[in-house]
Amino acid sequence: MVCRYRRREQCETLHLYYGNITPNAQDIAPHSELKRATDRVARFENQLTEQLDEAGQTVLAKLVESQHEIDDITALENFILGFRLGVRMMAECMDNNDGDIRNGGE
Numbered sequence: 448m449v450c451r452y453r454r455r456e457q458c459e460t461l462h463l464y465y466g467n468i469t470p471n472a473q474d475i476a477p478h479s480e481l482k483r484a485t486d487r488v489a490r491f492e493n494q495l496t497e498q499l500d501e502a503g504q505t506v507l508a509k510l511v512e513s514q515h516e517i518d519d520i521t522a523l524e525n526f527i528l529g530f531r532l533g534v535r536m537m538a539e540c541m542d543n544n545d546g547d548i549r550n551g552g553e
Contacts, residue, residue: 462468475482496504
C-alpha cells in the first residue's frame, strides 16, 4: 500500500486498518540478549530431544507447544492492557482541561 498522506500518523492508521501492522511481530537483533536466550533454549531443547525416547519426545513437544500457547496468550493480554492504559492516559489528558494553564486550570 502506498501512503498518500504527508503525516506518518495517518499512514500508520491506514496500515493498522488494513491489517498490515502486527504489533507483536518483531525482528530479533543478532547480538541481543533475547537472541542469546532463544538460541540457548533451542540448543537445550535439541539436546533434550536427542536424549529422550519417542514417548518422551512426544511429551516434550506437547510441553513446548503448551508453553507457546501460554506465551501467545500472555503477549495478547499484555498488548490489550497496554493499549487500555494508553487510552486511559489519553482520556485523562482530555478531562475537563484540568491543568490546562491557558484556561487557568490547576
